[in-house]
Amino acid sequence: MKQADHTPDKKVEKLDAPLMKKMIMAATLWLNKNQAEVDALNVFPVPDGDTGTNMYLTLLDAAREVENIEENEISRILEAFAKGSLMGARGNSGVILSQVFRGFANGARNKNTINTREFASALTEASKKAYKAVMKPVEGTILTVVREAAMAAEKEAEKTDDIRQLLEVTLLQAEQTLDRTPEMLKVLKDANVVDAGGRGFCLILEGYLRALRGDTALEQEIKMVGTAEKVKQLEPEKLEFAYCTEFLIKGNEIDLEIVRKNLDQYGDSLLVVGSTEVTKVHIHTNNPGKVLDHGVQHGRLSKIKIENMEEQTEERYSAVNHAVEEEQIPMEKDFGVVAVVAGDGLGEIFSSLGADELVTGGQSMNPSTQDLAEGCEKIPSERIIILPNNKNVIFAAEQVKEICDKEVHVLPSCSIPEGIAALMRINPEESLESVLQEMNNGLQEIKTGEVTFAVRDSNVNGMEIKEGDVIGLYGGELISVNNEVGKVALELLQEMVTEDDFLITIYRGEKISEEEGETIKEELAREFPDCDLELYPGNQPLYYLIISVE
Amino acid sequence: MEKIAIVTDSTADMSNRMAAEHDITVAPLSVNFGDQSFLDGIEISAEEFYKKLQDSDALPTTSQVSVGAFVEIYKDLAEQVDTIISIHISEKLSGTYQAAVLAAQEFSDVEIVPVNSKSVTTSLAFQVRLAAEEIRRGSGKEEILKRLERAQEQQKIYFSVRTLEYLEKGGRIGKAQALLGTLLNIKPVLTVDDEGYVAPFEKIRGYKRVIKRLAELYGEFIEKHGPNCFQAIMHAAAEDEARNLKAIIEEKYGPQNLEINQLGPVVGTHTGPGAMGLILTPR
Secondary structure (H helix, E strand, O other), rough: OHHHHHOOOOOOOEOHHHHHHHHHHHHHHHHOHHHHHHHHOOOOOOOOOHEEEEEEEEHHHHHHHHHHHOOOOOOOOHHHHHHHHHHOOOHHHOOOOOOHHHHHHHHHOOOOOOOOOHHHHHHHHHHHHHHHHHOOOOOOOOOOOOOHHHHHHHHHHOOOOOHHHHHHHHHHHHHHHHHHHHHOOEEEEEEEEHHHHHHHOOOHHHHHHHHHOOOHHHHOOOOOOOOOHHHHHHOOOOOOOEEEEEEEEEEOOOOOOHHHHHOOEEEEEEEEEEEOOOOEEEEOOHHHHOOOOHOOOEEEEEEEEEOOOOOHHHHHHHHHHOOOOOOOOOOOOEEEEEEEEEEHHHHHHHHHHHHHOOEEEEOOOOOOHHHHHHHHHHOOOOEEEOOOOOOOHHHHHHHHHHHHHOOOEEEEOOOHHHHHHHHHHHOOOOOOOHHHHHHHHHHHHOOOEEEOOOOOEEEEOEEEEEOOOEEEEEEEEEEEEEHHHHHHHHHHHHHOOOOOOEEEEEEEEOOOHHHHHHHHHHHHHHHOOEEEEEEEOOOOOOOOOEEOOO | OOOOOEEEEHHHOOHHHHHHHHOOOEEEOOEEOOOOOEEEOOOOOOOHHHHHHHHOOOEEEEEOOOOOOOHHHHHHHHHOOOEEEEEEOOOOOOOHHHHHHHHHHHOOOEEEEEEEEOOHHHHHHHHHHHHHHHHHHOOOOHHHHHHHHHHHHHHHEEEEEOHHHHHHHOOOHHHHHHHOOOOOOOEEEEOOOOOOEEEEEEEEEHHHHHHHHHHHHHHHHHHHHOOOEEEEEEEOHHHHHHHHHHHHHHHHHHHOOOEEEOOOOOHHHHOOOOEEEEEEEOO
């Protein structure tokens, strides 16, 4: 802005039609210049932040309406402005803005010019109209900013007859209120931003003031700005960095600046926001693992989400290879879930499905009642469901009721697939009673097969077994003996799959590589064309494969 | 007699023929690819849209009907009728209903009643058809509105999407947010709930099991409400799957009037290709 354009000493006692027109043009242009900044005040880290664009386009339509009329009364200008903004209103912010202008025009009805008092009372009308337009007004938004600005204007109007002075004070109040919006609205505070609509309103007031000061840089023709630029911002940087990684860090005295500095090298679109206790991190990276490593140095991680942005297919497989734990630290849950699991892959799957606490154990290493009780104690919830996931663990789990003060329910899942089927049935909005009922139904729907090896020579069901042979078990019964994992899996499935089954899931153990797993999966897919087949790394010990059919 | 006109919007995915037959005015939303904006169903058809979606790198976005567009539509109709019933996509999914409410306030010489259908696509179209039936029967405004309310209480939408990504990126994921981030390949059955939000109905694994479940849900609905229902299978460029579902339902329940339709560009933008759903409204 050029200094020479300032006319600091000139008082403005009344607004007339030409001056109002000039102010409207200036406000439109000023909003245009700052549109991207308002767009960036987005509480969600997804590319949908277009409050600035919406407000600008609304104002642009309104300004066009004003541009086309030759009237000497300010009321006619404001009427056209209000009408134009309503017709052009885009998005919620645009609609509210149109109501602000409608109220302002109502407040200045039949006026040739307006003075400070009239300006202030029109702004009060504007605030009232905006509140009325919203079904459930929320404080900490543009509504609060307009209301408090109007109150400041009313007060100042008692003292001055200079509209420029009045606008200075009104704008100052609007900006102060804007700064307080995060205190009023939690979503803003969590995202560490001020309200975007409120910011847009401040920019409009600032535009008015600049016109009164004679800022000629703004007195340009209003250019039409299409949505092309906006869309350009929207395109995610998919190709360069593939993984959209998000998580919360919970800790003490987290230094956001240091987190930012540490992570900046791993990708782009970095966002580190929040407080010193809870910080949200969002980054597009090719190395989510390293990002998580850095994150964990600052505190506990929670709500971890990693998404492959290039991935359009149904395969979520690659994400499985990353250490992902979702909702690890649930707060104030109505009930919690303890699951008995062996193998880090299976552990991750259980956590991602909502198990709050994992207790290591399984076929060969049954956890003690004490281990299970400790798991229950760790969950911040008074009611606990235990998934034993093994017949031999159910009894120990029942004993937890005796030594734990919490209300403990044991859901008698006899295998890993049963535990998963039960977890899938949880609807956290339902009562515990119906959740347990649903989980029990889940158990009935799934069949479990296991492929492992014989620990000694024996003879079962007429089948000769040598130590080290690969054996297949279905519901505890020995079904197949062979020296190849794939063959045993096939024989097992031939026994398990009926025409009512549509999904076969294979969890490969730590001894089976991803490649071997894929080969087995492909062979089985040929044999069972009516079923979907899925393969996950369970990394469980002892069992080559755990297979479910449903 | 009171003359009543019906207005809806393009998210009803109504064919031009159907709209003309029932004398419905359809206000188009827009779908935007980059800096190009197309009026839903007018400047871009469903087929063209899914083709374009395949070729385009950036995801499309959508824009609601503007207040101004509604004012124009209402102005034309105001000269011909006494009452306009304007039935629209759930206000939880689009600002279109709110725009209709604001536009309606600009009129004093004609009564305009905006209705939040709490639904979308063919489910919305079914409400529009119910209203049209009532008008033909000579019903007044109050009766029509009551009929719509009942439909809203009983209507069901069950659908599945290939990926939740489109719902999430478009900001329409609603209560299904909770399903994001699980490691297993979960194919949720989603619904549009009583309030008009997208909400998870059930978590299911395996696409074939989803189809089986949708067929079961069809059976449950027919058992409750009887076979005389508006019913349709909607899909987003997933005709084979839709036919498969239809065949399963027909074999088991033998309905006569189960239609298959393609989701239009605006709704398709938010479900993504591969979405498929079952839409049921008792008559």
